[in-house]
Amino acid sequence: MKQRPAFPAKLDTAVRARTGAQGATVAPSASMARVPAVPQPQGLGMDSTAVRMNMVQKLRGQGITDAAVLAAMGAIERHRFVDSGLVNQAYEDTSLPIGLGQTISKPGVVSRMAELMRNGASGKIGRVLEIGTGCGYQAAVLSLLATEVYSIERLRGLHDKARDNLRHLRLPNVHLLFGDGMEGYAKGAPYAAIIAAAGGEAVPQAWVEQLAVGGRLVAPVVTGTGKGSAQALLVLDKTPQGVRQTLLEPVHFVPLKSGVA
Ligand code: SAH
DSSP states (O other), rough: OOOOOOOTTTTEEEEOOTTTTOEEEEEEHHHHHHHOOOOOOTTSOOHHHHHHHHHHHHHHHOOOHHHHHHHHHHHSOOGSSSOOOGGGGSSSOOOOOEEEEEOOOOOHHHHHHHHHHHTSSSSEEEEEEEEETSSSSHHHHHTTTEEEEEESSSSSHHHHHHHHHHHHTTTTTTTEEEEEEGOOGGGOSSSEEEESSSBBSSOOOHHHHHEEEEEEEEEEEEEEOSSSOOOOEEEEETTTTTEEEEEEEEOOOOOOSSSSO
């Protein structure tokens, strides 16, 4: 039996995030670092705050510094987006199956991409397009960081699952779309940011076209050749002078596929 951290004594020291993300708190480093053991989520409706703050603390340790991103990661209950049998692993830095051969991204990757996407912005950024809704977790995180989130999924089963998962959160700025994200979503363009949760050989031209000048695209791209080849995170900035691309660390995402199913 694992011991619960002292509650609410430890959490009393939590600080309100300065960014204004709704209801989100970020624990200061010193107090959370001493929490002896992480309580395991027991199912929906549990008080998962402490275990989530522990995850946020680890994200800080991995170098995530954007207060708004940390607040959003602390606010969205990841355990509500995974199947009941996986709830115990919901706050580990691991991707987990969400059905139809797809996965929810690791918290470390979600926060890294969100931080890159925000690029040091002070408040919320404008409209964001997410390719690959999956279970809807990242869309929920993004909803606290952007004014509007358009999220496209090509698998009907996951599009429906995301809608179910997000219902209780009542996020009026999240727009779930069923379709082929390779074409982007022109009706919401131009986007302040585009973020892809699936990796393709190249960035579709539609994404670059639908990105606002001054906007940023963050996506995994295939860097090698052949089956199962390597991917890296790409940051593409659309500037008045043209497109600037930067290839960052290796990542591992499900493949970007065309068409719907
Ligand atoms: N952001 C998701 C991660 C889901 S995994 C989450 O938080 O759970 C990536 C998703 O991208 C998968 O659900 C996959 O079906 C979807 N995908 C792959 N190619 C796509 C495309 N062309 N358009 C839309 N979605 C796509």
